[in-house]
Amino acid sequence: VHKSKYIMRWILLIVTGVVFALLLTIFASFVLAYRARAEAARYLHVVVPLRIGTTFDATVAQLRDAGVPTTIHGDCHHECILESRFVNRWQYVLHLAPPTGLVGRIDFGNDKLVYKSTILGRDFCCSAAVTESTSTISGTSANVDSSGRPRKIFVDLSALDFTEYRKQAYAFNLSCIGSMRGCEPEELLPTLNDLERALSK
Amino acid sequence: MVPPNLFLNVDPNLLNSAGGNPSGTGTTFPGKDDPWTLRLVPVTDDGADKAAYRNIDYKLYQLDGTTPPLETWYVTEHQTNVNVAPPNGMSGGIYKNEFKDLIGCNDCRGAQSYQNFTISKTSGAYDPISSYGSPTCGTTNIVVHTPVSGDYGCLGLWVSSFGNRVNNLLRWPGVPAPPPTN
Numbered sequence: 001v002h003k004s005k006y007i008m009r010w011i012l013l014i015v016t017g018v019v020f021a022l023l024l025t026i027f028a029s030f031v032l033a034y035r036a037r038a039e040a041a042r043y044l045h046v047v048v049p050l051r052i053g054t055t056f057d058a059t060v061a062q063l064r065d066a067g068v069p070t071t072i073h074g075d076c077h078h079e080c081i082l083e084s085r086f087v088n089r090w091q092y093v094l095h096l097a098p099p100t101g102l103v104g105r106i107d108f109g110n111d112k113l114v115y116k117s118t119i120l121g122r123d124f125c126c127s128a129a130v131t132e133s134t135s136t137i138s139g140t141s142a143n144v145d146s147s148g149r150p151r152k153i154f155v156d157l158s159a160l161d162f163t164e165y166r167k168q169a170y171a172f173n174l175s176c177i178g179s180m181r182g183c184e185p186e187e188l189l190p191t192l193n194d195l196e197r198a199l200s201k
Numbered sequence: 202m203v204p205p206n207l208f209l210n211v212d213p214n215l216l217n218s219a220g221g222n223p224s225g226t227g228t229t230f231p232g233k234d235d236p237w238t239l240r241l242v243p244v245t246d247d248g249a250d251k252a253a254y255r256n257i258d259y260k261l262y263q264l265d266g267t268t269p270p271l272e273t274w275y276v277t278e279h280q281t282n283v284n285v286a287p288p289n290g291m292s293g294g295i296y297k298n299e300f301k302d303l304i305g306c307n308d309c310r311g312a313q314s315y316q317n318f319t320i321s322k323t324s325g326a327y328d329p330i331s332s333y334g335s336p337t338c339g340t341t342n343i344v345v346h347t348p349v350s351g352d353y354g355c356l357g358l359w360v361s362s363f364g365n366r367v368n369n370l371l372r373w374p375g376v377p378a379p380p381p382t383n
Contacts, residue, residue, distance in 0.1 A: 073251050081249055085362075087308050099307040103253045107378065115379050117247065119254050124284045124306050124360075131256065133379050143278075143292040143301065146326045151292055152303050 029090035033097070033178030040086035040102040040174050042066045047104055047118065048170045052132065052159040054113040056080075059106060082106040088178045098182035099123050102172060120172040126185035128153040128192075130169050138165055140195045150185050153192055168194050232322070233271035236333040238264045240346035241276065241300065241318050245379045248365060248372035254305030255365040257373070259345070261298040261320065266346050269298060275324040276300035276343070279336045282314030285360060291336065295324050304358065304365040311361040317342040317354065349375035 046062045056076050063070055063084075074080035087101030100122040107115035121127030129152070138158045142150035155169045168191040176183035186192065241259045248255040261274055275294045283290035293300050300318065319327060319334030320343050327336055335341045338355040345353045350373065359366040367373070 071251075073249060081252060083252060085253060085308075089308055092308070099309070101307045103305075103307075105247075105252060105254070107247070115247065117254070117256065119303070119305070121254070121305065121307050123309070124312070125287055127254075127303060127305075129254070129256070129303055131379065141296060141301065143303075144295055144325070145287065146289050146291045148325055151287070152301075154301050154303070 025090075026094060026096065029088070029094055029096060030178065033088035033091050036086040036088055036101065037174050037177045039068055039084075040172075040177060043068045043084050043086065043102070043104050044118070044170055044172070044174075047106070047116065048166065049162075050106070050113065050116065052113055052116075056082075056108045056111050056113070059108075059113060076108055077111065078109075080108050082108070086177060091178060091180075097178065097180045098125070100176050100179065100182060102174065102177065118170065118172075120174075120176060120188045122176065122182055122188070125182070126151045126153075126188060128155070128172065128185075128189035130155040130157055132157045132159045136160060138169070140192065142192075150192075153185065153189055155189070155195060165195065165198055168198070234263070234274070236274070236320055236343070239270055239274065239320065240264060240266055240344050240352070242266050242346050242348075243373045243376045246373045246376040247378045248304075248367075248370075250364045250371050252364060253307070253362045254303060255367075255371075256379070257302040257304070257367070257376075258379075259300040259302060259318075261300075262346075266348075272322070273297045274320045274322065277319050277321065277327045277332070278302065279317050279319065279327070279338070280314045280358070281316075281338055282312055285312060285314040285316075285358065291327050294321065294326060304360055304367070306360055306362060308362050309360065310363075311359060314358045314360065316356045316358050316367075318345065319343060347373050347376065349373070 046066050070082050070084045084104040088097055091097040092099040103119045105117040116132040119127050119129040133156055136158050138161050139156045141154045143152040145151045157169050171191040173187055173190055239261050242262050243257050244260050245258045261270055277294040278292055280286040280290040286292040315338040317338045319332045321332040323331050334343045342354040356367050364371050
C-alpha cells in the first residue's frame with residue numbers, strides 16, 4: 001500500500017509538472033507573439049520614412065537603435081538584402097494560431113537603398129504587400145480568388161510620395177500577428193478602401 | 202522543383218493541337234489579338250536566396266515578347282496545389298495585360314505546386330467558355346516566355362520561406378529586379 005501511494009504521488013507530480021510546463025509554453029508563445037508584434041511596429045517606425053538612396057550604414061544604425069533584429073543576405077559592399085521577420089512561430093508550432101507575420105526587406109546596391117518591400121501575410125491564405133518602386137505614381141491592386149475576393153493585396157508606392165497616402169499604405173494591422181483566429185485578407189490592410197478612394201479622386 | 206519534360210519547352214505543334222492560330226494572323230478570332238500568340242513575360246523579379254517572399258511581375262506581350270497586346274486581357278493563374286492559391290487553386294484575373302505573382306508564405310518549410318496561366322477578355326474568376334488555356338497544367342496553356350531560360354507551358358514552384366523557386370530558379374535569369382528609384 002505504501003509503495004502504490006509512493007508511485008501515485010510520483011505520477012501526480014509528473015502530470016502536474018507536464019501540465020505546468022505546457023501552460024508555461026503556451027504563455028511564452030503568446031509573449032513571443034506580442035514581442036514580434038512590438039518589434040514589427042518598431043521596424044515600420046524606422047522603415048516607412050526611409051528614403052531610397054539612404055546608405056546601408058545609416059539604415060542599419062537606425063534599425064539597431066530601434067532594437068530591430070535583422071538578417072543580411074549577400075555582400076553589402078556590392079548588393080545585399082536586409083531582411084526582418086516578425087512571426088508568431090511558437091503559436092503555430094503549438095497549433096494555437098495560424099502563422100502570421102510581417103516580413104520586411106530592404107535591398108541595397110552599391111551601399112545605397114534601392115528597393116523596399118514590406119509584406120504582412122498569413123500562411124498561404126493571404127497577404128498585403130507594399131513595395132516602393134521607380135514609379136512616380138502610387139497604386140493599389142489585388143489578386144482575387146475564384147469568388148472574386150481579394151487574397152493578395154499590392155500597394156505600389158512611389159518613392160517620392162510622402163503624403164498621407166504613404167501613411168495609409170503602411171497601416172498594416174499588426175494585431176494579426178498573434179491573432180488566434182487568423183486575419184481575413186481584408187483585415188491585413190484595413191486602409192485598402194481609403195487607398196483606392198484616394199486614387200480615384 | 203522542375204516540371205516534367207512534357208511541360209517544359211513548348212512543342213512546336215502545341216498551338217495547333219490547342220486549336221490556336223500559330224501564324225498569328227488572328228483570322229480565327231473575332232478580336233484583334235490571336236490569344237494563342239500572346240506570351241506572358243516576367244519583367245521584374247526580386248527573387249533571392251533565403252528571402253521569404255518573391256515578387257514576379259508578368260506582362261502579356263505579343264509573340265515578339267515586347268509589343269503589348271492590341272486589346273485588354275486578364276490573366277489568371279492556376280495552381281495544382283490549391284493551398285498555394287486558396288480556396289481552389291486560382292487567382293488573379295483583374296489586371297489589364299499583367300499578372301503580379303507574390304510567391305511565399307510565413308515560415309513554411311516547402312510546398313510544391315505546378316502553375317500555369319489562362320487569359321480571358323473578361324476580368325474576374327476563370328470562365329471555361331471565355332478563357333483561353335486550360336485550368337490544369339496540361340499542354341494547352343498560355344505560354345510563359347522568359348528572356349534566357351526559354352518558353353514554358355507550365356511552371357514548377359517550390360514555395361519556401363528560405364527562398365522560393367520557379368523551375369528550380371531563385372530568380373528568372375535575365376529578368377531584372379525592380380530598379381532603383383532616381
